[in-house]
Amino acid sequence: MLTLTPVVCMLSGIAFSGLLDLFFKEDAIQRPEESEPEESSAVSSKLYDKAGRVPKMKHEQQPRETDPIGPNVRSIILVVIMLLLMLFAVHCTWVTSNAYSSPSVVLASYSADGSRQILDDFREAYFWLSQNTADHARVMSWWDYGYQIAGMANRTTLVDNNTWNNSHIALVGKAMSSNESAAYEIMTALDVDYVLVIFGGVIGYSGDDINKFLWMVRIAEGEHPKDIRESDYFTENGEFRVDSQGAPTLLNCLMYKLSYYRFGELKLDYRTAAGYDRTRNTVIGNKDFTLTYLEEAYTTEHWLVRIYRVKKPDEFNRPRIPVANRLVKSTSFSSKKNSKRKKGSIKNKPVVIKGKRLSKQS
Numbered sequence: 001m002l003t004l005t006p007v008v009c010m011l012s013g014i015a016f017s018g019l020l021d022l023f024f025k026e027d028a029i030q031r032p033e034e035s036e037p038e039e040s041s042a043v044s045s046k047l048y049d050k051a052g053r054v055p056k057m058k059h060e061q062q063p064r065e066t067d068p069i070g071p072n073v074r075s076i077i078l079v080v081i082m083l084l085l086m087l088f089a090v091h092c093t094w095v096t097s098n099a100y101s102s103p104s105v106v107l108a109s110y111s112a113d114g115s116r117q118i119l120d121d122f123r124e125a126y127f128w129l130s131q132n133t134a135d136h137a138r139v140m141s142w143w144d145y146g147y148q149i150a151g152m153a154n155r156t157t158l159v160d161n162n163t164w165n166n167s168h169i170a171l172v173g174k175a176m177s178s179n180e181s182a183a184y185e186i187m188t189a190l191d192v193d194y195v196l197v198i199f200g201g202v203i204g205y206s207g208d209d210i211n212k213f214l215w216m217v218r219i220a221e222g223e224h225p226k227d228i229r230e231s232d233y234f235t236e237n238g239e240f241r242v243d244s245q246g247a248p249t250l251l252n253c254l255m256y257k258l259s260y261y262r263f264g265e266l267k268l269d270y271r272t273a274a275g276y277d278r279t280r281n282t283v284i285g286n287k288d289f290t291l292t293y294l295e296e297a298y299t300t301e302h303w304l305v306r307i308y309r310v311k312k313p314d315e316f317n318r319p320r321i322p323v324a325n326r327l328v329k330s331t332s333f334s335s336k337k338n339s340k341r342k343k344g345s346i347k348n349k350p351v352v353i354k355g356k357r358l359s360k361q362s
């Protein structure tokens with residue numbers, strides 16, 4: 001649509017110019033006739049000399065003076081055109097501020113009372129990524145956000161708009177459509193540190209990853225037809241649904257889990273049940289699940305962007321050790337070191353534990 005705007009503008013410019021030309025020209029033609037009686041009398045006298053008839057000339061002039069439209073109608077038309085042009089200027093300003101210059105990373109929503117709310121979740125998430133992750137962290141997301149992450153968070157992405165090689169995109173699609181354990185294998189093979197998904201269920205944003213999910217499945221199926229089958233993600237009736245009647249493959253795939261992790265506990269408002277997805281207008285089907293291979297790292301204010309950290313192989317299925325317990329362990333560790341040092345296995349190596357430098361004599 002927007003690419004057509006210049007063409008439409010030029011065409012309407014030509015149309016208006018033609019229209020105004022028409023009305024102003026008639027004015028210009030008429031005025032000399034009305035304001036120069038001498039010339040007309042001279043002409044009439046000439047005609048009188050030749051043809052010998054004055055009345056006929058007056059009759060000829062009569063229809064010219066009363067122009068077919070009438071001055072009132074003409075000025076009304078001119079005012080209407082001016083009003084249209086003024087409205088057009090207002091419209092142009094609106095379009096430019098909304099479509100051309102409104103950055104698509106910042107979303108605006110209108111609440112029921114008409115007030116505007118700015119959703120800055122994308123920038124929030126990218127800023128978090130840039131501040132809280134290692135410089136060389138690799139972020140896996142669907143390719144639509146590849147350039148944004150690279151540009152705004154300065155982190156390496158796996159896939160972006162440079163789609164000339166389909167195999168990486170298909171691999172990311174396969175990871176998103178597989179169950180957690182199968183996805184973990186792909187993610188370790190690709191050296192992924194973080195996974196970023198876009199989830200619109202809380203605010204009703206329809207351009208999120210669940211709505212794009214079938215494309216991921218299709219692209220993955222194109223390259224890996226043995227592992228991914230699009231039909232697995234549909235119900236028997238051929239429906240794509242995320243509620244309790246949805247296909248089990250869908251309810252257990254990585255994209256579903258990353259989008260809906262902890263969402264089952266969330267009650268958006270008193271009218272809806274917990275876990276009600278506003279984008280798809282349904283209560284999600286798989287509410288109680290935990291993540292084994294990933295952990296939630298960050299979720300933005302409106303849950304629009306969710307970032308997960310991929311655990312390292314030594315981290316899963318282990319209870320998290322609270323910081324207090326770690327302190328106890330570090331003391332036993334230091335005594336071990338001392339005994340080892342006495343045996344002479346580690347020499348002249350100062351060990352720093354919790355900011356305390358242990359010298360050899362201690």
Ligand SMILES: *[C@@H]1O[C@H](CO)[C@@H](O)[C@H](O)[C@H]1NC(C)=O
Pocket residue numbers: 135136154
């Ligand atoms: C982006 O990250 C690299 C290191 O990964 C760093 O050298 C570079 O300065 C960063 N660029 C900006 C604009 O922060």
Ligand SMILES: *[C@@H]1O[C@H](CO)[C@@H](O)[C@H](O)[C@H]1NC(C)=O
Pocket residue numbers: 143144147161
């Ligand atoms: C990348 O693709 C997305 C989705 O199609 C699009 O919104 C975005 O503008 C593209 N970015 C660039 C830099 O081409």
Ligand SMILES: *[C@@H]1O[C@H](CO)[C@@H](O)[C@H](O)[C@H]1NC(C)=O
Pocket residue numbers: 165166167168
């Ligand atoms: C696309 O990427 C895959 C995986 O990195 C590679 O094996 C393949 O050769 C690439 N294709 C082309 C056309 O470069």
Ligand SMILES: *[C@@H]1O[C@H](CO)[C@@H](O)[C@H](O)[C@H]1NC(C)=O
Pocket residue numbers: 178179180181182227
């Ligand atoms: C995950 O998917 C793989 C391959 O599709 C399958 O072999 C495995 O049994 C699945 N794991 C679970 C827990 O469903």
